Amino acid sequence: MAFIDYYKTLGIAKTATDKEIKKAYRKLARKYHPDVNPNDETAKKKFQEVNEANEVLSNAENRKKYDKYGKDWKHAEEFEKQRQQQGNQQQYYQGQGGGFSESDYSDFFESMFSGGMGGRSRGGSVKFKGQDFNAELHLNLKDVYKTHKRTLTINGKNIRLTIPAGVKNGQVIKIKGHGGPGVNGGPKGNLHIKFSIANHTNFKRDKNNLYATVDLAMYKAILGGDITVDTFNGKVKLKIKAETQNETKVKLKGKGFPVYKKEGQFGDLYITYKIKTPTNLTDKEKELFEELAKLR
Amino acid sequence: MENQEYIPIHQLCTTYQVEITFFNELNEVGLIEITTIAEKQCLHQDNISDVEKMIRMHLDLEVNIQGIDVVFNLLQKVDKLQEKLIATENRLRIYEND
Numbered sequence: 001m002a003f004i005d006y007y008k009t010l011g012i013a014k015t016a017t018d019k020e021i022k023k024a025y026r027k028l029a030r031k032y033h034p035d036v037n038p039n040d041e042t043a044k045k046k047f048q049e050v051n052e053a054n055e056v057l058s059n060a061e062n063r064k065k066y067d068k069y070g071k072d073w074k075h076a077e078e079f080e081k082q083r084q085q086q087g088n089q090q091q092y093y094q095g096q097g098g099g100f101s102e103s104d105y106s107d108f109f110e111s112m113f114s115g116g117m118g119g120r121s122r123g124g125s126v127k128f129k130g131q132d133f134n135a136e137l138h139l140n141l142k143d144v145y146k147t148h149k150r151t152l153t154i155n156g157k158n159i160r161l162t163i164p165a166g167v168k169n170g171q172v173i174k175i176k177g178h179g180g181p182g183v184n185g186g187p188k189g190n191l192h193i194k195f196s197i198a199n200h201t202n203f204k205r206d207k208n209n210l211y212a213t214v215d216l217a218m219y220k221a222i223l224g225g226d227i228t229v230d231t232f233n234g235k236v237k238l239k240i241k242a243e244t245q246n247e248t249k250v251k252l253k254g255k256g257f258p259v260y261k262k263e264g265q266f267g268d269l270y271i272t273y274k275i276k277t278p279t280n281l282t283d284k285e286k287e288l289f290e291e292l293a294k295l296r
Numbered sequence: 297m298e299n300q301e302y303i304p305i306h307q308l309c310t311t312y313q314v315e316i317t318f319f320n321e322l323n324e325v326g327l328i329e330i331t332t333i334a335e336k337q338c339l340h341q342d343n344i345s346d347v348e349k350m351i352r353m354h355l356d357l358e359v360n361i362q363g364i365d366v367v368f369n370l371l372q373k374v375d376k377l378q379e380k381l382i383a384t385e386n387r388l389r390i391y392e393n394d
Contacts, residue, residue, distance in 0.1 A: 030357045035349045036367055038374070127311045129348055170382035186311075190345075204390040207383070211390055 003071040006053035014067070018058065025054040039134075130189035131180035139163070141199040145232060145258065154178065154191060161193070166208065166260035169197040203232060208267025210256045216240065216273040231255045231269055238271075246275040302331060302338035312351050321361045322350060327368060 007014050010024040028050040030036070037043035056062045056073070065073035135154055147165045151158050159178055167173070172194045179189025204211040214229050224242035228235050231252065238250070249272050256267030281289070305319050319339070323330045328347060330337050339347065346368075353359040353367060 026358060030359070033353070033357055035352055036357075036371070038371065129345065168382075169386050187344075199389065206387050206390055 004049070004052070006057050006066065009049050009053040010057065016057075018060075021054070021057050025050060025058070029054075127186035128183040129179075129187050130182040132189040133179045133191045134194065135191065136194045136196055137163075138196045138198065139167075141197055141201055141203075141205065144195070144197060152193075159191070164261050165258040166262075167195050167197070168207070168260065169195060171195050171260075201232070202230070203269075205257055208257045208259050210267065210269045211272070212269065213272045213274050216244065216275050218275055218277050220244075221246075221273070221275045229271060232257065240273075244273060244275070246273065248273045301341050302333055303341055303344070305330065305337040305339060308339060308347070312348070314351055314354075318351075318354065318361075319347075322347070322364075325361055325365045327361075327365055 007016070010016075010021065010028065012020055012024045016024070029047065032043045032047035032050060034040075034044050034047060037047075056066050062073065065076040069076045133154060135152070137150075137152065144163065144167045145165060147162065149160060149162050151160050153159075157178075159175070161175070172192050175191040175193065177188045178191035182188055199205060202212055210232060212230070214227070216227070220227065220240055221244040222242065224240050224244070227238050227240055229238055232255070236252065236255065238252075249270055252269040252271065254266045255269035259265040259267065278285070305316060308314075308319065309316050319328065319330065319337075322328045327350065328339060328343055330339060332338070350364050350368075353364050354361075359367065
């Protein structure tokens, strides 16, 4: 693990007093505490760094070791012992750790961040709710048209989940008691699932309404008639009024997306007609159009 | 009203090791709503998560009750803005690839 300059982390000089350390820590903790920076991974990481620095520098003994041994301060005693065993032989500490493992260097600090509780949790008897877990579930728009069940594996545990129809992209649902274990006998945390919904259909969705464009032949637009259009759950027949204009919008009530947690309620489907003019006209067609043009 | 959903304040004081005045002050500024059930002051269990946050802010960050009130109001604003942002992004999809 790379050397971390705790003084730099807290923005203080190596000569900083205990009061200055505490002041710097408080200031940075207020800035980066997970409770005031929800869903901000960068702030969370920064808060962990600040907490780690404070844990070391606010303890006089640890600070002394850190100042002397740098990144290997935790192994200071072993290092000293080894030096003594080697008698009078001259040894120069070059900061390489003398073969001591440093892989667990930061593990010491990890447990105290899980609940976003700062440095107060260690060794205390205060009960706290466990860490809230966050997960992202990727679904297709078609998946959320109907309520369905799905089994998710979160931290090695299978959770059978009912996904209500109409769930929105970016929506977060909370599942109580499926987060991390509580601290000192506190209740379990919650699981927050954020839905990321991809849309590969020809429909655009805004909340519970769906939007689609339908090509309409020019003759049908002028003379009127019937057409069949796709909705999200099948085809419907529509009557086209004579002299329908391009970009005309029609609303199909109740043919939109299901309303979240309101069984049997649906939004609307808005269809915009795009009138297609014929191409590759024959001479006869051109002649007839010219005749029509003269009539206007 | 399910009484089991309400937790006595004195129990919360023991669990979180805070004074009862802390809860009374939170109640006074409107951050929590203390309900009296069978002559006991109680808090609904749905508020526990927020209360834990308030305790952490108070003890870890030395933020006073007024400060917690300000932070919570701002966090609520952030939440609303995030919801609006997601709704706007979803809406923008209607105009994408047109």
